[in-house]
Amino acid sequence: LNALMEMFGDLNFTVLGFSCNQFGLQSPEVNHETLNVLKYVRPGGGFVPKFPVFGKVEVNGLNEEPLFTFLKVYLTFVSAESLPFVNAVIGDIKKFYWSPIKVNDIRWNFEKFLISADVGGEIHRRTSVEAAPQADISGRVTIPQ
Numbered sequence: 001l002n003a004l005m006e007m008f009g010d011l012n013f014t015v016l017g018f019s020c021n022q023f024g025l026q027s028p029e030v031n032h033e034t035l036n037v038l039k040y041v042r043p044g045g046g047f048v049p050k051f052p053v054f055g056k057v058e059v060n061g062l063n064e065e066p067l068f069t070f071l072k073v074y075l076t077f078v079s080a081e082s083l084p085f086v087n088a089v090i091g092d093i094k095k096f097y098w099s100p101i102k103v104n105d106i107r108w109n110f111e112k113f114l115i116s117a118d119v120g121g122e123i124h125r126r127t128s129v130e131a132a133p134q135a136d137i138s139g140r141v142t143i144p145q
């Protein structure tokens with residue numbers, strides 16, 4: 001994500017990071033520990049995010065943040081292209097810590113949503129953990145005049 005900030009950070013673009021412990025319980029730290037976990041543990045090596053990192057949220061289930069409810073519903077019904085990676089296999093439910101499990105749920109940490117920074121914040125795409133969003137971003141960032 002820092003690489004995305006280095007590529008596009010001067011072009012009306014930013015990454016917003018949200019910590020979540022719903023995927024394999026991989027983020028058990030409390031909010032004030034998150035930056036130190038990133039710096040010293042995972043990924044470690046002195047890593048410092050070049051983007052805002054928010055407090056821990058739930059992105060799926062009964063207690064999910066309304067922002068993620070909206071994003072998931074919007075991108076599920078806009079077009080099949082906005083959610084190209086979703087297939088019938090949801091994953092190993094033993095690693096999911098929420099209920100109910102829905103087909104449009106976020107599947108793992110580091111899924112990405114591309115939203116314009118313009119007024120109105122048009123929602124463009126949702127990409128999987130594995131996807132590299134550089135092409136989508138470069139086609140949509142606003143280059144300052």
